[in-house]
Amino acid sequence: MTVRVGVIGVGMIGQDHIRRLSHVLSGVDVVAVSDVDVARATAVAEGLRSARAFATGEELIVDGNVDAVLVCSWGETHEQYVLASIAAGKPVFCEKPLATTQEACLRILDAETAAGRRLVQVGYMRRYDTAYRAVREVVHSGAIGLPLLMHCTHRNPGVPGYYKGESMITDTAVHEIDLVRWLFDEEIAATQVLVPRRSRNGGELQDPLVLLLEMASGLLVDVEISVNIRYGYDIRGEVVGEDGTVELCNPSPVRVRREGLAADRVPVDWRERFIRAYDVELQEWVDAVAGGGDFGPSSWDGYAAAVVSDAALHALATGTRVPVALADKPDLYTK
């Protein structure tokens, strides 16, 4: 069976996912697209084997030829499309964020809980990265003892002009916020933000920051967030256990020796670093839609990320440690 997907939002990320679904992955076809820019949707549809352009996302969702929905539109619109997909009883993959407020996330949780089954997956692709999966496997194997600390670095060579102070948390560190919840199978209990000396590369932006995340067990995570560090896109992480540690290796394919150096490459950007994780993420989602597996990051994960991000923003604004208060977790998300 081929899964027929409708894609809402055909901007950069939407078109990249369409390429992926059409030319890289197995058992899936893009049959419908929509966009706030109807002409763009029409143009994209014409470039595909047999896809139709819809005037609105809502029409696309209810169309009989669409088995599952991929939401790549502007964040403000995520809630409405996810809710409409749930109402239509169709699986929906929503790029992060699930929604732009905690309240909106709770409305999605309520709707999905009422539907009585998992329909929503949120686009946290790091869970699908080979290296992070190996970290998780080592942690849970017991080889390094109980985990006590984790050190993360999240470095970007630069950021676009619309990037602003809170993006450091909501766009960038949110990946680590989701990651550590998955890595350690526990919630974040409190957060704090440290403010170091500012880089001239970031202009007015307070860059870097250090985000502290206290897990429910007491495990402490520190995350360096540097978004104008020029030299490359460098994602690192080391989990410190009682008896040892496990860390991500730098993923350079080759080492070059020249001009006094023996040098590995650092990825240029997130596309280079995580391109395979995106492929695996969507293939596993397609397989889950077709009945061959489980869905990944849930509405609950999207909600938790929103709550922790809000707490971190509050911590940054006030210079204090801010506890994280989550709603009760519905049974649907405690498999």
Next chain:
Amino acid sequence: MTVRVGVIGVGMIGQDHIRRLSHVLSGVDVVAVSDVDVARATAVAEGLRSARAFATGEELIVDGNVDAVLVCSWGETHEQYVLASIAAGKPVFCEKPLATTQEACLRILDAETAAGRRLVQVGYMRRYDTAYRAVREVVHSGAIGLPLLMHCTHRNPGVPGYYKGESMITDTAVHEIDLVRWLFDEEIAATQVLVPRRSRNGGELQDPLVLLLEMASGLLVDVEISVNIRYGYDIRGEVVGEDGTVELCNPSPVRVRREGLAADRVPVDWRERFIRAYDVELQEWVDAVAGGGDFGPSSWDGYAAAVVSDAALHALATGTRVPVALADKPDLYTK
């Protein structure tokens, strides 16, 4: 357009390729299978969406539903299926070796040349490995100057019972034989085999060997072949240029610190090391069949590998340096 593939030979490698074509790659479907064991072919066909089992490879090849052929049968049968595919005017992907003798390879060259277009691709998957592609890119960028030497190691943790002395060349080192021809865009001019102290792990087998390959330009390649080294599947390579070098990095996703060591992983076997290269190899072949790219390793490459392997076996038997004599290269293969 979906490429409809017929697979001849559904043993271990055949079934793995069927899995790949059915569940991993895009734009392709397995519609026909055959095997010397007809019952097995039938069973495999029943497990697929809509595939038919054929009594013979020849019948499969000429079937109107088959767009392209994948040959995974026993090496002795490769020639007949490749020739039949050429006769039918259909693209054929043949697992290595192209054929078991130089003469058979020449018959294939003649047939394809007569057909006037490339139809045959041989399964040398290393050309599709990310790291080897990066090596090639560095070499051709000029960053290390003109290449003068290459050091390769090809280490296997162990080999199956039917593996015999000449397999060190024809099954194992043949990968490097093809690789260096592609890496440096030139032919191998002579070969020699050095015989070190023997490992007790290999029993009667002369393991390890060191294969020397002299390229036409004088560039010298040495290849350590160790096939019972226990600790892992370790493929390494360093090209030494006039001004610097480039080498493959060990592809460990994580580094674990415990019990006095900071340790990277070594792949367990060739599947772990090259699984992605197989995916990319067949996806690019499928795309080429569908019109979206060029075919990879050619009949000429398969022929050259056979000639060099024969020379290396002669060098091993006689303890001498053996020149490599190739036929004239048809224009078809000099694009």
Next chain:
Amino acid sequence: MTVRVGVIGVGMIGQDHIRRLSHVLSGVDVVAVSDVDVARATAVAEGLRSARAFATGEELIVDGNVDAVLVCSWGETHEQYVLASIAAGKPVFCEKPLATTQEACLRILDAETAAGRRLVQVGYMRRYDTAYRAVREVVHSGAIGLPLLMHCTHRNPGVPGYYKGESMITDTAVHEIDLVRWLFDEEIAATQVLVPRRSRNGGELQDPLVLLLEMASGLLVDVEISVNIRYGYDIRGEVVGEDGTVELCNPSPVRVRREGLAADRVPVDWRERFIRAYDVELQEWVDAVAGGGDFGPSSWDGYAAAVVSDAALHALATGTRVPVALADKPDLYTK
């Protein structure tokens, strides 16, 4: 000229320094020893070429054959011997700590300032480590831009029975406290201590801790202190600048491939890791005494380390951020 050194305190560290002065370094001789255990001092003296045992450190200090003094006695006694050396106008190398209270350190500062010249050096050996010196050189070269952050890990496989909670700061992290002041040529302005989940390996001890050090410029340093991590003695550090970073390499001499791993060694303990730094530290001190160089870490550095350690202990006890208040820096220490 041979520098004639008198050593006060011939316990483990004292005897190791005597071995170093007698059998490793150039231009120096041990001519006098003393110890609270007089019999031990006598025995040690007899094992040397021509050394005399003194009943008290004070007598040793004023002896005419003694050019310079090395204080390796119990920390409580450091102040008296350093003051006596200053009074005698003799160069004195004092193992850390300079003294056990801020007030005692200030008395030493006063005495040395009154003497009008540098006589005291404190035993912070990391400043003499090749790798840390290379880090400092890169930072000051401008190659990574202005430094903004530093991540340190200080891991011990285990600690002796008398090690207690405050030792995490005063014995262990004090090395990083001195190090970052030297690395960045600036004082520490405030400190905070984070308390992660506790390792079962440390029993009642709160292990690990994360020490935060805010430098005067705003540069932020985090130090993981893990003292029962079993796997080895692992000292790491990465300085994050505006445009790049520099970090210590793991100092393994060899990489061993076996049993699925490609493994570097982690040092067993501080002796293995810093043995050469101790050699260089004392050789440079001997050379400075003989007139061939400058003295290293000063009384001011010893005083600053004491003040920052006290602040960190206060921060640990109260869970708050504690500013560091230093006395005015005498001109003697601002070369």
Next chain:
Amino acid sequence: MTVRVGVIGVGMIGQDHIRRLSHVLSGVDVVAVSDVDVARATAVAEGLRSARAFATGEELIVDGNVDAVLVCSWGETHEQYVLASIAAGKPVFCEKPLATTQEACLRILDAETAAGRRLVQVGYMRRYDTAYRAVREVVHSGAIGLPLLMHCTHRNPGVPGYYKGESMITDTAVHEIDLVRWLFDEEIAATQVLVPRRSRNGGELQDPLVLLLEMASGLLVDVEISVNIRYGYDIRGEVVGEDGTVELCNPSPVRVRREGLAADRVPVDWRERFIRAYDVELQEWVDAVAGGGDFGPSSWDGYAAAVVSDAALHALATGTRVPVALADKPDLYTK
């Protein structure tokens, strides 16, 4: 006891050793110097604490104040000074080569054997390098099984103008020739030289070469010799055993991340790479002279290196495999 050393030959290497003996090592003093350039010897002597310049090496050797002799003069003169030292019954450290012909080496062997005790040490400093010692320890621990192969690279950024073709063997590869005899405790049985494509950086020089050394056990060593590779001084080595391998790590103190690379340093030249090995070599020799240890590389080692070098030169000239024929080994050298 202080060992009083006389140094014959005060050119670059001689002066560097004088610096080492005077300012780095323990228990040793330079009391006499001589040089073919008497004015230079006098100038050097005046710069030392209390050293006398001698008109000839022979006078220096027999002087009553000289306990031991260090020969750093031109290679042609080594034999006469070593023989004179043996005749005087004094320990002598001779920089490589022991002598410039096999016959001269045999005369030294005869003289030392007649003296009935070890007096001569030859300057093969790699045996004193921490990393090579760790390789040897791993090999002899059995951790990688019986050694079967060794891959070496010996790369220089450039060579001086007087460097000529045979220097590739006699000046450069001779280090590996001695090294593998020590590493594996066995003699070299045969040798062969492979000639790759030539680097434009070396002008008329055939650079690189690959030297093959067959050990008596069958263990095979290949040595890449590249002496104009620009990027640095890169000494590598990997011993391949039945079950695993051990290799030298690149000795970079720090890793710098900038401009897309995560880069380790390569040493600039042999001084940087082996400075500590020279220190350890001479300290152990001084200790052996003083009675605290054994002498290192012997006259036999110097003789064997000469014989193997001659064989390798013959192999290079003739393009053939050349067996190595050694004289019978005197009992003095088989402890």
